[in-house]
Amino acid sequence: MxxxxxxxxxxxxxxxxxxxxxxxxxxxxxxxxxxxxxxxxxxxxxxxxxxxxxxxxxxxxxxxxxxxxxxxxxxxxxxxxxxxxxxxxxxxxxxxxxxxxxxxxxxxxxxxxxxxxxxxxxxxxxxxxxxxxxxxxxxxxxxxxxxxxxxxxxADHHHAHHLMVARLAERRATAGPDPLHEVYDFAHWAAERAPADSPLAVLPVVAHAERYRVLATAGFAPADPAGSAHWRGRPARQALGAAFDWWLEWEQDGHPRRLVDLNYLAHATYCEGRGAEAAALLRRIGEQVTPEPWAYPDRDPRTAFQEACDRTLGR
Missing domain, CATH: 1.25.40.10 (Tetratricopeptide repeat domain)
Structure with missing residues (x-):
């Protein structure tokens, strides 16, 4: 709720x-x-x-x-x-x-x-x-x-796909940013072949988040994702737009199965300059806090995202 x-x-x-x-x-x-x-x-x-x-x-x-x-x-x-x-x-x-x-x-x-x-x-x-x-x-x-x-x-088991995205994102960690990294291909493949109401629609956003986690750990990206260009560019905007529209439709339909990582989606929304939408999304997530294993280790992304949205809105 x-x-x-x-x-x-x-x-x-x-x-x-x-x-x-x-x-x-x-x-x-x-x-x-x-x-x-x-x-x-x-x-x-x-x-x-x-x-x-x-x-x-x-x-x-x-x-x-x-x-x-x-x-x-x-x-x-x-x-x-x-x-x-x-x-x-x-x-x-x-x-x-x-x-x-x-x-x-x-x-x-x-x-x-x-x-x-x-x-x-x-x-x-x-x-x-x-x-x-x-x-x-x-x-x-x-x-x-x-x-x-x-x-x-x-075939559309969402937890298994999240685990695979996390594992794939860790490949070639020391190679630095790579827009053609295999984790993006995997995530788009899974999202494209999944049914319209599947939580796998948000997987491309999760792939960006997991790869960012790896790059930040390896020193190729700042600790604050809002200061990185990782979330910008045409592929990121396409992934964000599709996932955000999917989530709004799912929420409006009252779909009972919302066990997906909406925190990543809120974060990407904020980083694309849509602070008001991100703040609203975070409020609607409410108590549905990200469970492991696809949360950032040793930090609470939800708190950081909420604070960033609040700063954007001048709160």
Whole structure:
């Protein structure tokens, strides 16, 4: 649910808005809180209701797996119901999280993903977990294989595409700016072939943001994206225009699946000199703060973007 705009003359203090990976999914919040207390029934019911809405299922299991104790609670659930594909998928993604936190061995997580995939051959979620793991630790062949397995089950899986954009953006990090970098081709290819109502329409903007993250880390771009030419030029304007128009249409239609990174879009809008639109967009994002893994590491982009928009509007 979007928050109301701040009173005239005052900018909303974004630090007061909690960063919750569950976004606006209230049912997920309830199930997550119960699972943290060792009660699995709310999570069990939630995933059963989610069914084969693969994007939403992937998001919900990913968030449930974030808790440090999820692996233990999900393991007990799987022990009680050995044939449960939901429990096995949660175990798999929780094990992936443990590896990414440095608490376990990759082989254990890979095996858990394999067992979950065997229990539900049509479900892309175990392969999403493997993609998360290989995106951080694997080679190119392992990453591509996991991504293709996800796409074979759900061709427009938005989380998997975000992971691939982030991984591709990191290739040739020391080569400097390159308008022909492969990440842009990949993002435009995915956006062009996706259905009209797909969140992949915003992927070209995400590609610009992820590549900027890499260039800034390598010292080829300033820390403040507003001072960079990276967001200017015809390709950036085309990507921005298409994504912004898509988002407005989606929002007006009340589309229920808005689990996409609108912060990047607001940022690009501001950098193209459309400060008023960016400020309005940030307000409408409200509590839908960017979840990992496609947020900038070690910084809150939403706060920086809001402050930049406020400066532009003279607040």
């Amino acid at each position: 979007s928050l109301p705009p701040p009173p005239p003359g005052r900018a909303r203090r974004t630090a007061d808005v909690p960063c919750d990976a569950a976004l606006d999914d209230s049912e997920l919040r309830v199930a997550r809180a119960a699972l943290a207390q060792g009660r699995r029934q709310p999570a069990r019911s939630l995933l059963a209701r989610t069914g084969d809405d693969w994007d939403r299922r992937g998001h919900r299991i990913t968030v449930l797996a974030l808790d440090p104790y999820s692996a233990a609670w999900a393991g007990e659930w799987l022990g009680a119901e050995p044939g449960s594909a939901d429990a096995a998928a949660l175990v798999a993604l929780a094990e992936v999280r443990r590896v990414l936190r440095g608490k376990d061995r990759p082989a254990r997580a890979r095996a858990a993903c394999g067992r979950a995939a065997a229990l539900a051959p049509a479900d892309p979620t175990p392969w999403l977990g493997l993609l998360m793991l290989e995106r951080a630790l694997g080679g190119r062949r392992e990453v591509v294989r996991a991504f293709e397995e996800v796409r074979a089950r759900h």
